[in-house]
Amino acid sequence: MSVAIVRPTPESDAELAFEGALRPKTLAEFVGQAKVRAQLQLLLQAATLQNRTPDHILLAGPPGLGKTTLAMIVAQESGRPLRMSSGPAIQHAGDLAAVLSSLVPGEILFIDEIHRMARSAEEMLYLAMEDFRIDIMVGKGAGATSIPLDLAPFTLVGATTRSGLLPNPLRDRFGFTAHLEFYSEAELEQVLVRAAALLDLPIDRAALAEIAGRCRGTPRIANRLLRRVRDYSLVHERHGLEAVHAALSLYDVDELGLDRLDRAVMDIILTRFDGGPVGLNTLAVSVGEEAETIESVVEPFLVRIGLLTRTPRGRVATRAAWKHFGLSSASSSASVGLFGDDL
Numbered sequence: 001m002s003v004a005i006v007r008p009t010p011e012s013d014a015e016l017a018f019e020g021a022l023r024p025k026t027l028a029e030f031v032g033q034a035k036v037r038a039q040l041q042l043l044l045q046a047a048t049l050q051n052r053t054p055d056h057i058l059l060a061g062p063p064g065l066g067k068t069t070l071a072m073i074v075a076q077e078s079g080r081p082l083r084m085s086s087g088p089a090i091q092h093a094g095d096l097a098a099v100l101s102s103l104v105p106g107e108i109l110f111i112d113e114i115h116r117m118a119r120s121a122e123e124m125l126y127l128a129m130e131d132f133r134i135d136i137m138v139g140k141g142a143g144a145t146s147i148p149l150d151l152a153p154f155t156l157v158g159a160t161t162r163s164g165l166l167p168n169p170l171r172d173r174f175g176f177t178a179h180l181e182f183y184s185e186a187e188l189e190q191v192l193v194r195a196a197a198l199l200d201l202p203i204d205r206a207a208l209a210e211i212a213g214r215c216r217g218t219p220r221i222a223n224r225l226l227r228r229v230r231d232y233s234l235v236h237e238r239h240g241l242e243a244v245h246a247a248l249s250l251y252d253v254d255e256l257g258l259d260r261l262d263r264a265v266m267d268i269i270l271t272r273f274d275g276g277p278v279g280l281n282t283l284a285v286s287v288g289e290e291a292e293t294i295e296s297v298v299e300p301f302l303v304r305i306g307l308l309t310r311t312p313r314g315r316v317a318t319r320a321a322w323k324h325f326g327l328s329s330a331s332s333s334a335s336v337g338l339f340g341d342d343l
C-alpha cells in the first residue's frame with residue numbers, strides 16, 4: 001500500500017495571503033540570523049554611499065527560513081524595484097534574455113531556486129553578472145552570429161536550497177553568500193509573538209513557546225502551526241496550551257516538531273534497515289518522495305537535531321533516534337508505529 005505523506009505547503013490563496021501579511025518588511029523587523037542581517041546591512045550601506053548597485057547576493061538554506069523575505073527586504077532597504085523569477089521558469093537562455101533585457105537600471109532581480117535554471121541560461125548569466133552584458137545568438141549552424149547587448153546594471157539575488165548544485169563559476173560571481181541557519185526556539189517565539197500581534201490573536205506566551213519548540217526551526221512552519229491552532233481555538237473554543245496540544249496532535253506534529261515525512265524517513269532507516277546505512281535513492285523510493293526533497297527539506301533538520309548522520313555509505317540513525325522512538329536495534333523489526341496500516 002502506498003504511503004500518503006501530507007506535508008502542508010503554502011499553496012492555497014489563503015495560505016499565501018497569510019504568509020504575505022506576516023512577512024517582515026525591513027531588516028530590523030526580520031527576526032534572528034543576526035550575522036546575515038549585519039552582513040547585508042553593511043553591503044547595502046556601502047553600495048548606497050558609493051551610489052552603485054549592491055553586489056550580487058546568494059541566499060542559501062532550507063525552505064521557509066526567509067530567503068524570499070530577505071530578497072524583498074534588500075529591494076525595500078535599498079529603495080530599488082524588485083523583479084521576481086524562478087529557476088524552473090527559466091528553461092531556455094531566451095527566457096533569461098527576455099528578463100535581463102527588460103530590467104530598469106538598479107533593479108533587483110530575484111531568482112528563486114536558482115539551481116533549477118537551464119544550463120544555457122546559467123552560462124548567459126555569468127557574463128550578465130560580471131559585465132552587465134549578454135550575447136544573443138542569431139541564426140543557426142555555420143551562419144550563426146552573436147549580437148552583444150548591453151544591460152542596465154542590476155543586482156542578482158539568487159536563492160537556493162541546494163547551493164552545492166550550483167556550478168563554481170556561478171557561485172563565484174556572487175559578491176556575498178548568506179547561509180541561513182535554522183532558528184532557535186527563542187527566535188521562533190519572537191516570530192510567533194510578532195505574528196500573533198499582527199493577526200490580533202489572543203494567545204498566551206506559554207502556548208507560543210510550545211509551538212516554537214515544534215516547528216522544525218522554521219518560521220514558515222511556525223506561522224502555519226499558529227494558523228492551525230487559531231482554527232482549533234475558533235472551532236472548539238479551547239485556548240492556550242490545551243489548544244496547541246490538541247491541534248498539533250491532530251496534525252501529527254510531535255514534541256520535536258517531526259511531521260509524517262520526517263517520521264517516515266526515520267521509520268524506514270530504523271525498522272527496515274536496522275539503523276542504516278541507507279542510500280538516499282533507496283530512502284526516497286521507500287517513502288515515495290523525490291530524493292531532492294529528502295535531501296534538502298527532511299535531512300537538514302534531522303541532522304541538526306541529532307537523529308541522523310550522513311556518511312559516505314549512506315544515512316545512519318543515531319543512538320538518540322533509537323531512544324526517541326523507543327526502539328533498540330533488536331526490536332527493529334517492529335515499526336516505530338507511526339504509519340498505522342500505511343506501510
Ligand SMILES: Nc1ncnc2c1ncn2[C@@H]1O[C@H](COP(=O)(O)OP(=O)(O)OP(=O)(O)O)[C@@H](O)[C@H]1O
Nearest residue numbers: 019022023030031063064065066067068069219220
Ligand atoms: N526572520 C524572520 N522573521 C519573521 N518571519 C519570518 C522570518 N523568516 C521567514 N519568516 C516568515 O516565514 C515565511 C516564509 O519565509 P520565506 O518565504 O521568505 O522563506 P524562503 O526561505 O524563501 O522559503 P522557500 O525556499 O520555500 O521559498 C514568510 O512569510 C515570513 O512570514
